Amino acid sequence: MITPLIQFQKVSKAFGNNQILKEIDLSIYRGEITTIIGKSGVGKTVLIKHIIGLLAPDSGKVMFEGRPLFEMKKSELKDLKGKFSYVFQGSALFDSMTVFENIALPLKEGARLPKEEVKKRVYERMEQLDLDDNVDRKYPSELSGGMKKRVALARALVTNPEIVLFDEPTTGLDPILRNAVHNMISGYQKKFAFTGVIISHEVPDVFYFSQRIAMINDAKIIFEGTPEEIKQADNPIIKQFIGGYQNDNCKKMGEL
Amino acid sequence: MTAIIKNIGAKSIVLFEEMGRIAIFSIKGLFHMFSLPLQPSKIIHQINFIGAKSIFIICLTGGFTGMVLGLQGYYTLVKFGSEGMLGAAVALSLIRELGPVLTALMVIGRAGSAIAAEISIMRISEQIDALETMNISSIRFLMGPRFAAAIISFPLLTALFDVIGIFGGYLTGSVLLNIEESVYFHRMESSIVMRDINEGFIKSILFALVVITICCYQGYYTHLKREGHGAQGVRLATTSAVVLSSVLVLVVDYIITSFLLSKP
Numbered sequence: 469m470i471t472p473l474i475q476f477q478k479v480s481k482a483f484g485n486n487q488i489l490k491e492i493d494l495s496i497y498r499g500e501i502t503t504i505i506g507k508s509g510v511g512k513t514v515l516i517k518h519i520i521g522l523l524a525p526d527s528g529k530v531m532f533e534g535r536p537l538f539e540m541k542k543s544e545l546k547d548l549k550g551k552f553s554y555v556f557q558g559s560a561l562f563d564s565m566t567v568f569e570n571i572a573l574p575l576k577e578g579a580r581l582p583k584e585e586v587k588k589r590v591y592e593r594m595e596q597l598d599l600d601d602n603v604d605r606k607y608p609s610e611l612s613g614g615m616k617k618r619v620a621l622a623r624a625l626v627t628n629p630e631i632v633l634f635d636e637p638t639t640g641l642d643p644i645l646r647n648a649v650h651n652m653i654s655g656y657q658k659k660f661a662f663t664g665v666i667i668s669h670e671v672p673d674v675f676y677f678s679q680r681i682a683m684i685n686d687a688k689i690i691f692e693g694t695p696e697e698i699k700q701a702d703n704p705i706i707k708q709f710i711g712g713y714q715n716d717n718c719k720k721m722g723e724l
Numbered sequence: 725m726t727a728i729i730k731n732i733g734a735k736s737i738v739l740f741e742e743m744g745r746i747a748i749f750s751i752k753g754l755f756h757m758f759s760l761p762l763q764p765s766k767i768i769h770q771i772n773f774i775g776a777k778s779i780f781i782i783c784l785t786g787g788f789t790g791m792v793l794g795l796q797g798y799y800t801l802v803k804f805g806s807e808g809m810l811g812a813a814v815a816l817s818l819i820r821e822l823g824p825v826l827t828a829l830m831v832i833g834r835a836g837s838a839i840a841a842e843i844s845i846m847r848i849s850e851q852i853d854a855l856e857t858m859n860i861s862s863i864r865f866l867m868g869p870r871f872a873a874a875i876i877s878f879p880l881l882t883a884l885f886d887v888i889g890i891f892g893g894y895l896t897g898s899v900l901l902n903i904e905e906s907v908y909f910h911r912m913e914s915s916i917v918m919r920d921i922n923e924g925f926i927k928s929i930l931f932a933l934v935v936i937t938i939c940c941y942q943g944y945y946t947h948l949k950r951e952g953h954g955a956q957g958v959r960l961a962t963t964s965a966v967v968l969s970s971v972l973v974l975v976v977d978y979i980i981t982s983f984l985l986s987k988p
Contacts, residue, residue: 522853549859560854562846574858577865580761627858 471534473498473631473663474519479528481514488514490687491528500679501657501664505671505709510684512667513557516633519665520552521545550578553629557636557667559620561608567594568604571623579627593622597652613640617649625656634666646670650677671710675699683709749863749944750937756861756868757875766869767876774835774870775877779884781830786818786885789826790892793817797893798901807901811908812915814893815886819916819924821981823886824878828931828973831874831881832966836939839870840965843943844958852944867940871933878932879925886924923984930980931973938969 472495481489488511496502496519504512517523518530521537529536532548540548553574561570568590575586594604597618608616617637624632634653638646650670654677657664668674674681675695683691683698685705691698698706797813843866846852855862890912897903942965946957 517853520857522856546859549857552857554854554857556850556854558850560850562851562854563849574860578859 470497472496472531473533474665475529475531475534476515476518477529477531479518479525479530481511481518481523481526487687489518489525492684492687492689494682494689494692496663496665497680498663499661501653501666501677502680502682503666503668503674503678504682504684505668505674506684507709508669511687512684513635515684516554516635516665516667519631519633520549520554550627551630553624553627553632555620555624555632555634555637557639559608559616561616561619561623563608566605566607567599567611567619570608570619571626574623574627589626590622593626597622598648614642614645617641617645621649621652628660629662631663631665634664634668636667636669638668638670646673650674653677685709745945746937746941749867749941750933752863753867753871753937753940754933756864757872759864759868763865763869767872770869770873771877773838774831774873775881778831778834778877778881781834782827782881782885783888785826785830786823786888787892789822789885790814790818790889790894791896792892793822793889794893794896794901798897798903807897807903808907809911809915810893810897810903811890811910811912814897815890815912815916816920818886818889818893819920821977823882823889824924824927824931825973825977827878827882827885827928828935829970831878832935832939832969832973836935836969837962837966839936840939840943841958841962843940844946844961847944847946848954848957862944867944870940871936874932874936875929878935879928882924882928923981926984927977927980930976934972934976935969938972939965942968 474496476492476494479489479492480487492515494515504515506512514523518525524538529538531537532540537545537548562573565573571590571593572586575581575589581589591601591604594601599615599618599622603611603615603619608619611619617640621637624634637653638649641649650673653664653666656662657677666674666678675698678695681691681693681695681698682689683706690703691701691706698710701707793814794810797810797817798807801807801809801813843852846866852862852866855865894905894908898905898908942961946961947953949957949960951957951960
């Protein structure tokens with residue numbers, strides 16, 4: 469049996485009296501894209517923040533290659549973090565830094581690469597993400613929402629991570645850019661074979677590039693399986709969620 | 725009755741937890757001031773923000789404080805026929821007490837509030853989380869240079885405040901109220917000893933540590949406050965940074981003064 473790359477075992481998390489996650493079990497496998505879907509505010513972001521150690525569970529274990537994170541030494545955790553990248557929902561770009569400085573930051577401060585190597589890798593990623601050369605000196609406040617997302621993606625991918633966590637990477641993008649980002653994630657995943665964990669509402673788009681889907685509802689994982697399996701699911705909450713989005717999309721198509 | 729005791733107990737635990745967090749935060753900030761590799765460009769940038777950009781306000785307040793001390797001191801001393809002691813009175817008050825305290829309070833208003841606001845915005849917009857996910861220590865990256873800059877800037881600004889204040893006292897005492905210039909400066913020179921200068925210096929270093937710890941801490945942990953979200957979180961962080969650091973400067977001042985004066 470294949471050991472999952474990342475595994476949640478009975479993970480619970482509460483903020484005050486608000487129970488966000490309740491005994492969550494979830495497996496994420498190497499080289500696959502796992503998409504976590506669910507209504508807004510059900511704790512999807514809280515869930516993936518546990519993977520990278522931004523949050524610690526109240527109870528239960530988050531394991532990497534079969535080893536619980538809390539058992540790891542500080543140096544091991546640091547090495548492990550180096551394998552991850554995180555694309556934040558709101559991009560989380562540094563507003564006092566230019567686009568170039570933002571993308572270069574993990575290479576300069578994290579990996580501490582020489583200047584020339586940093587420059588080469590930053591411009592390479594910018595080109596791959598259709599960010600013009602004249603954007604490099606702009607500040608995030610001078611960019612459109614879509615452009616900010618691309619800069620955030622460039623920053624996440626510039627370190628060639630093994631695991632990339634995407635928190636709603638296409639929110640606020642127009643349909644063309646949304647498809648471009650989906651294609652890019654899918655294309656990069658094939659090219660670099662990274663493991664992707666994506667939080668997304670883009671049903672049914674996510675079914676085309678995800679190998680696994682997990683749905684969270686009422687602080688619990690109510691479904692975990694392939695896109696084909698979720699389409700066959702009998703659970704009315706899942707049906708309503710998928711159907712609701714599909715209907716929304718149909719309505720939008722009709723309006724067009 | 726049990727409920728009251730429970731409530732006091734719960735609040736005490738929260739208070740001690742917070743104090744512990746502040747202490748750890750301060751130690752980490754101090755440690756990362758000069759942790760390798762050094763961050764000289766960031767330290768210089770922060771010295772410019774905390775120190776250089778505060779020069780004007782320090783000169784202004786220092787000048788007027790010295791002038792007021794000169795006036796008040798003159799009209800008090802003249803009653804005892806001791807107006808010749810004005811230079812010593814102005815200089816001692818400034819060097820030992822008013823210089824470090826007022827400099828700290830001015831820097832809190834100008835730079836401390838801005839630091840708390842900036843860091844809390846970074847926390848709310850997940851920029852601090854982003855640093856951690858990039859394997860960059862947020863304390864080292866954000867706090868280290870600020871701690872170093874504050875500890876370098878505060879004593880220099882205090883010295884500037886003292887000098888300008890002494891000159892302000894001279895303006896009112898000698899120029900306006902006709903005390904002999906040589907008397908003003910001679911009395912000052914003969915009354916001040918190295919211990920007074922050291923006292924002011926120690927105070928300014930401690931105030932720097934208090935101010936930078938509190939202002940950075942309030943911004944860094946904005947999200948732990950009950951209403952620490954969005955614009956309200958920034959408002960709370962800024963207000964508590966200014967209020968708490970100002971109060972703590974005065975408390976620490978009293979403790980240090982009583983400690984230093986009790987020593988022979």
